[in-house]
Amino acid sequence: MSKSSVSSSVIKRLPRYYRFLGDLCRKGYTRISSRELSEKMGFTASQIRQDLNCFGGFGQQGYGYNVKELHKAIGDILGVNAENKLIMIGAGNLGSAIASHIDFRKKGFKLIGIFDSDPEKCGQEIAGVKVTDVAEIRRFCVANKPICAVLCIPKNSAQYVANSLVDLGVKAFWNFSHYDLKMEHESIIVENVHLGDSLMTLAYGLNNQ
Numbered sequence: 002m003s004k005s006s007v008s009s010s011v012i013k014r015l016p017r018y019y020r021f022l023g024d025l026c027r028k029g030y031t032r033i034s035s036r037e038l039s040e041k042m043g044f045t046a047s048q049i050r051q052d053l054n055c056f057g058g059f060g061q062q063g064y065g066y067n068v069k070e071l072h073k074a075i076g077d078i079l080g081v082n083a084e085n086k087l088i089m090i091g092a093g094n095l096g097s098a099i100a101s102h103i104d105f106r107k108k109g110f111k112l113i114g115i116f117d118s119d120p121e122k123c124g125q126e127i128a129g130v131k132v133t134d135v136a137e138i139r140r141f142c143v144a145n146k147p148i149c150a151v152l153c154i155p156k157n158s159a160q161y162v163a164n165s166l167v168d169l170g171v172k173a174f175w176n177f178s179h180y181d182l183k184m185e186h187e188s189i190i191v192e193n194v195h196l197g198d199s200l201m202t203l204a205y206g207l208n209n210q
């Protein structure tokens with residue numbers, strides 16, 4: 002199956018496989034059957050086989066999956082070793098929390114710059130990266146060529162900032178700004194993240210028990 006024909010729901014499950022398999026590696030598992038994996042992850046065994054078959058399948062009849070190899074293979078598919086250069090815009094409460102608590106390097110990214118428009122925030126250090134005045138962003142992007150941006154700014158400036166960053170070569174956005182970005186170029190990748198949506202899914206569960 003070509004990469005472009007893999008469904009988005011399969012792609013959304015890949016990080017979960019990667020996380021579970023990483024845990025299994027740390028616990029000393031060397032191999033696991035799709036049945037055991039399904040019991041641990043809450044997917045059916047056939048779902049797991051179907052998902053992994055999209056990438057060529059990895060198990061062997063009667064053996065199951067080699068945990069370390071499968072973990073590495075899924076990591077390679079996700080691109081977790083890629084070190085994509087990433088910048089963050091907005092060093093407020095959310096931006097600071099994300100920069101401090103997300104291990105970008107383990108997920109395929111390297112945080113190379115944090116920008117804010119508030120002079121009081123500029124010069125502070127978060128996760129070992131100095132917060133720079135957003136007025137410097139053009140010069141920084143030309144020199145360092147970040148490919149991805151995390152937006153932790155108010156929604157009224159999100160689209161304008163994103164468009165400006167596309168002009169500076171940014172190709173992907175992890176957008177927390179409570180505004181669903183609309184990009185003109187199809188090639189620009191956007192992940193709009195709304196933590197509240199996850200919470201409302203929980204509300205739905207309680208409401209429909």
Ligand code: NAI
Pocket residue numbers: 090091092093094095096116117118119122135153154155156158162176177178179194195196197
């Ligand atoms: P905050 O007010 O603490 O931080 C926002 C920061 O962005 C400030 O430091 C401000 O100076 C900076 N800023 C504003 N416009 C800018 C621009 N054009 N360029 C550079 N920096 C700029 O706010 P907080 O709590 O960090 O939230 C940030 C955004 O994230 C808000 O829009 C909030 O609604 C949203 N949010 C989204 C969540 C989600 O699940 N998606 C969860 C929580 C907050």
